[in-house]
Amino acid sequence: MAQLDTLDLIVLIALLAGTAAYFTKGTYWGVPKDPYAASFATANGARAGKTRNILEKMDESGKNAVVFYGSQTGTAEDYASRLAKEGSSRFGLRTMVADLEDYDYENLDTFPADKVAMFVLATYGEGEPTDNAVDFYEFIMGEDISFSGGGGADSSPLSDLNFVAFGLGNNTYEHYNALVRRVNDALVKLGAHRISAAGEGDDGAGTMEEDFLAWKEPMWTELAQKMNLEEREAVYEPVFGITERDDLTPDTKEVYVGEPNKNHLEGTSRGPYNSHNPYIAPIVESREVFTVKGRNCLHMEIDVSGSNLTYQTGDHIAVWPTNAGREVDRFLDILGWSDRRHKVISVKGLDPTARVPFPTPTTYDAAIRYHMEICGPVSRQFVASLAAFAPDEASKDEMTRLGEDKDYFREKISNQYLNIAQVLERVCEAKWSKVPFSIMMESIQKLQPRYYSISSSSLVQKTKISITAVVEEIRVPGSKPNIIKGVTTNYLLALKQKQHGEPDPDPHGLTYAITGPRNKYDGCHVPVHVRHSNFKLPSDPSKPIIMVGPGSGVAPFRGFIQERAAQAKAGEKVGKTILFYGCRKPTEDFLYKDEWEMYKQALGESFELFTAFSRETAEKVYVQQRLSEQATLINGLLQQKANFYVCGDASNMAREVNTMLGQIVANQRGLSAEKGEEIVKSMRSTNQYQEDVWS
Numbered sequence: 001m002a003q004l005d006t007l008d009l010i011v012l013i014a015l016l017a018g019t020a021a022y023f024t025k026g027t028y029w030g031v032p033k034d035p036y037a038a039s040f041a042t043a044n045g046a047r048a049g050k051t052r053n054i055l056e057k058m059d060e061s062g063k064n065a066v067v068f069y070g071s072q073t074g075t076a077e078d079y080a081s082r083l084a085k086e087g088s089s090r091f092g093l094r095t096m097v098a099d100l101e102d103y104d105y106e107n108l109d110t111f112p113a114d115k116v117a118m119f120v121l122a123t124y125g126e127g128e129p130t131d132n133a134v135d136f137y138e139f140i141m142g143e144d145i146s147f148s149g150g151g152g153a154d155s156s157p158l159s160d161l162n163f164v165a166f167g168l169g170n171n172t173y174e175h176y177n178a179l180v181r182r183v184n185d186a187l188v189k190l191g192a193h194r195i196s197a198a199g200e201g202d203d204g205a206g207t208m209e210e211d212f213l214a215w216k217e218p219m220w221t222e223l224a225q226k227m228n229l230e231e232r233e234a235v236y237e238p239v240f241g242i243t244e245r246d247d248l249t250p251d252t253k254e255v256y257v258g259e260p261n262k263n264h265l266e267g268t269s270r271g272p273y274n275s276h277n278p279y280i281a282p283i284v285e286s287r288e289v290f291t292v293k294g295r296n297c298l299h300m301e302i303d304v305s306g307s308n309l310t311y312q313t314g315d316h317i318a319v320w321p322t323n324a325g326r327e328v329d330r331f332l333d334i335l336g337w338s339d340r341r342h343k344v345i346s347v348k349g350l351d352p353t354a355r356v357p358f359p360t361p362t363t364y365d366a367a368i369r370y371h372m373e374i375c376g377p378v379s380r381q382f383v384a385s386l387a388a389f390a391p392d393e394a395s396k397d398e399m400t401r402l403g404e405d406k407d408y409f410r411e412k413i414s415n416q417y418l419n420i421a422q423v424l425e426r427v428c429e430a431k432w433s434k435v436p437f438s439i440m441m442e443s444i445q446k447l448q449p450r451y452y453s454i455s456s457s458s459l460v461q462k463t464k465i466s467i468t469a470v471v472e473e474i475r476v477p478g479s480k481p482n483i484i485k486g487v488t489t490n491y492l493l494a495l496k497q498k499q500h501g502e503p504d505p506d507p508h509g510l511t512y513a514i515t516g517p518r519n520k521y522d523g524c525h526v527p528v529h530v531r532h533s534n535f536k537l538p539s540d541p542s543k544p545i546i547m548v549g550p551g552s553g554v555a556p557f558r559g560f561i562q563e564r565a566a567q568a569k570a571g572e573k574v575g576k577t578i579l580f581y582g583c584r585k586p587t588e589d590f591l592y593k594d595e596w597e598m599y600k601q602a603l604g605e606s607f608e609l610f611t612a613f614s615r616e617t618a619e620k621v622y623v624q625q626r627l628s629e630q631a632t633l634i635n636g637l638l639q640q641k642a643n644f645y646v647c648g649d650a651s652n653m654a655r656e657v658n659t660m661l662g663q664i665v666a667n668q669r670g671l672s673a674e675k676g677e678e679i680v681k682s683m684r685s686t687n688q689y690q691e692d693v694w695s
Contacts, residue, residue, distance in 0.1 A: 054103040061352045065093040067118040070100050070133030074445045076122040089234040096353035101132040105139050109147035109157040122168040127175025140186045156191025164196050170204040172650040196222040209379050238438040241348045248344040256362040258370040258517030271308050278320045278527035279307045286496040292588035296471035305463035313457045313559045314535040318449035320527035321488040325511035328369050331421040336431035341365040357446050373445040375419045380409050382443045389435040395428035417484045450488040455555035457563035468555040499524045535692040541567045544575040544642035550582030550623050553648025565602035574606050582612035582623040624660045635668035650693035
């Protein structure tokens, strides 16, 4: 064999290197850059190299106004975005939106007087901050607060800070809008200048949107005067740039077709699993617990073994839904996008502070199906903003009227519970093809996880979480009756139907992409995470408890009683365990009827169940009446320091139970009604009285 000379070796090595490079392209080098990787590559959503100094961020991006938000369900974030857009388009403010958990606050004492801070703060639970506002709240309310300049609470360290604030609350809760009130008072106490009165929106009264609109107009007037701003005609300026990608298809591996982040896209999902990163959990059991046709209540068992997800009895599980196929089709059709639904798009913020609300590149269909709350309520402001894109002058006039006339809007839109696609259909059946996708992205909230009280005990089922969910349906009367379907509960019903052998689940005429993006949820899986709650059993199982949970409000109490039954079986001393439960009829919707008998056998005389059936006789009976009938028992247990729990409807039941308990205490102890109310209020403040309620 001829010997290779030096030149031959060089050529051979070059050929081998070139061949290796060719076959490893796309694997070890030349990998296409994911434009969203910075936001979604890590499980917790952290962004590498991002400054936590808000003033540094404002200076480098040329901003003079920041809108901070504390949001649990996305509404406060939506209002913050709307304020930022309006400040920019109407008054020329250079605005940015900021998540409170993304920044530190020790340097607020250096906030310049020629800038403004806006706070949009939701109150969560019993007067608590939302998850993303906890650190800010604890800092600003701290007794030994200290700022970067060394100033403390007594030296007015925030004397240059100009701010406005709006709160989101619910008057059915005792601590209505507590967060914005406390933060407002704390900022003023620290020397900050409030430009306009703090606003308060009331979800309990159904006036949140109108409260927001009524607050912002005088606020803008006062802010404009303070900062010498001139109002101009508002013209739509997109926050996001949309690019259709002819070089990509939905099958291209770097295209997101519903995956929540890069790890899920690459099939390497890993924890920690949280509100940024769901666990795709198998549903190991699902069954119907109502015994009447036409209504559904689901019991599901979710397996979280191997995920490192943990829960404690009384916590919540979050289910990440998808939109119903029928509503996705309606949305795409009225906007004239049906033939482009699978077109790949890249989305980029046109402002350096704009945060794209979902990972890209993606498709129109995937963005709408998995990431946009297209079935949510519609605001007057949103409707008014779409008038400029109406198909004709008549439609433009109608949209303008709806945006300006709140009574007309209430009659035509709010009272009918219409979503945005339904609004456009009713105003004009022609395609609204002039509407840019960017304005829909900016104006429609991100599709949020729905939270359910866990109905199992972590002591009994450490790696299996139970859900109890009534499938929601609202029938709206009118010439064109509208039937509102719960987004998540009907999604769960479709999964239950699939698990029970239906090849094409179609609950209530809805269809869902239940196998998930790229069939990653096949085999009946659902994306979930766990949210910890303060709704807890006493640490001492011998302490008595009283529970009030009509309907699906009984869910956490199934977990409580399941746990106490297990403790009793293990030989522990278990205190008196009383449950007041209500439903329509014992033959239709008596949840877990057979289980209560089983728990009774384990707990013996420690467990008592009092039932109230509202449709069994001519006279409607509710749990409040059963409480009144058992006044002596309840008062006796309260004097033994029993914990009192309420779960269910906040607007009526929970409020009436609170009133009834005050009356029981007053009557049983020979006190005034006012003193009875005072004692109940004291029970709340010491966590002897706990609520897990919704409106």
